[in-house]
Amino acid sequence: MASVMVTAMPFAGHARPIRAVAAELVRRGHDVRAYTGRSYVDGFEAVGARGVPWRVAPDFDERDFAATFPRMRGRKGPRQVLHNLEDLFIGTAPAQTADLLAAHDEQPWDVLAGDPLALGTRFAAERTGSRWATLSPVPAWLPGRDVPPPGLGLRPRAGVVGRIRDTALAGVTRLAMAPLDRAYRRSRSAAGLPSGGGGFPTMWYSPELLVAPGSAGLDYPRADLPRSVRFVGDLTDDGGAAGTSAPLPPWWDDVLHAETPVVHLTQGTANVDPDDLIRPALEALADEDVLVVVGLGHRTDPLPGALPGNVRVAEMLPYDALLPRTSLMITNGGFGGVVQALRHDVPLVVAGGDLDKPEVAARVAWTGAGVDLRTGTPRPAAIRSAYRQVASESSFREAAARLGAELRALGGTRAAADAVEGLLRRP
Structure with a gap:
């Protein structure tokens, strides 16, 4: 039996698949703890994991992000993306780290397996020297020489024209993401870590193991996919073990x-x-x-x-x-x-x-x-x-x-x- 800590951002679309993996690890006899928002603790405990709620981290209501993160009020499109990443994900990482370090002091884990957008997972792994895996409920589409820069919704284009397009857009993307790289460095410093640890968009992922939903066939062909990536299909495919099926409606x-x-x-x-x-x-x-x-x-x-x-x-x-x-x-x-x-x-x-x-x-x-x-x-x-x-x-x-x-x-x-x-x- 191993001690496993899983982390999940407190969103329905994140907690459910990670809870399904936690349920499978519990079924195999492991001691599983789950660090997530208070609204999802009961769901993890229902499948046999022990809930560790956000305490120092600013827990929030996913029905009203702006109550905790005012810059997200009324936002859609690129500004929503920017404020999501900077305030909610990067900004809360030092406080998540404090919560996770307290849990590690109480009982060290053997492995940390976490939601990539719970960036405190990475920081806590670095602070404790832990083995850690990214357990991703969201697509894990990494940059590479064979694919257009992620985030733009572009399809591959072959030949010289495609390479020129992708090279130019990669440069523009780096400039656009520079504020997030600066926010990431500030967040690392606040968590007691030195600079490093990659940059946008690779900073979210473990270099040891990235458990990714989907399949290679649902991504673009590429020759430079990191060896750490393992596609596993549908992370809700648990045979109902996690008790996730909604009730039948009256109609x-x-x-x-x-x-x-x-x-x-x-x-x-x-x-x-x-x-x-x-x-x-x-x-x-x-x-x-x-x-x-x-x-x-x-x-x-x-x-x-x-x-x-x-x-x-x-x-x-x-x-x-x-x-x-x-x-x-x-x-x-x-x-x-x-x-x-x-x-x-x-x-x-x-x-x-x-x-x-x-x-x-x-x-x-x-x-x-x-x-x-x-x-x-x-x-x-x-x-x-x-x-x-x-x-x-x-x-x-x-x-x-x-x-x-x-x-x-x-x-x-x-x-x-x-x-x-x-x-x-x-x-």
Whole structure:
């Protein structure tokens, strides 16, 4: 039995997959502690881990980031990304480090396996000299000579033109990210660490082991992928061991007995203004011969007024029951939901607006498993056209099935636990 500390940022899309890995490690007999926000401690304890809540770190309500981080009030697009990274992720890292060092003083761990955006994981590993792994609930797309700079939502372009484009954009990206590099250095100093430890965007990841969701087939081809990266497929693929399935809504029989295709519509749990995607998609599909199943997420208020007759709505949905019955997903590009859809061979229409979502949308389109709407706020006509294209052309479902087979073969939660145990066995 080993002592394992896992870390998870207190977001639904981060805590759930990391909790699934923690549950698998507990099942194997390890003593697992979980450092996360207070709102997610109970969920980890329900699967047998011991919760370690944020104390020095400024715990926050993911329904109202601005209450704790005022610069995020009313922000979308690039400014939201910048303030997310600088204030929430980099800025809280020294306090996370203090919490983790206190937990290590109480009981040293054998390995630290953490959410890359919980940057205190890296700092605590350096302070304690611990073995550490990145356990990523979000896409881990690293820079490299064969791929465009991450974060711009670009697809590869071959030849001299592509190399010139990528070289120029890499220089521009370095300049744009310079404020984050400075914030990172300040954060390291505040955590009692010397300068170093990489820079944006590699600073989030362990050089020893990066457990990544998705698959090589869902990334661009490259010859320089670090040996530390291990793709494991879907980190929610735990057979229900972590108790993560949402309850069935009262209208579930409509899904079970649907005589028309089921289309799942989701805007995720981060940007939750329904005017961005949900409302235009409902308008786009109102006259289509489909059953539209909407997952609002736990941060979106109920939709007011009458809904089209072909629409069913719930806050959270049981994906393990829904996705096998789904013909197509329309999504804002949250990577966890995209991977789950593809694991069930479901093609996609993706409206990726900001954060990592333009990158997700671009890769889905590049694989042929869906259409990239190239905006997070599409018009109903664009959604309708994309839906009809994906629904009518078999190539999209065939590409999704190809990726689904690859994702299922990678092992999911069990493979992630294997990787963490492998790090324990290294000299």
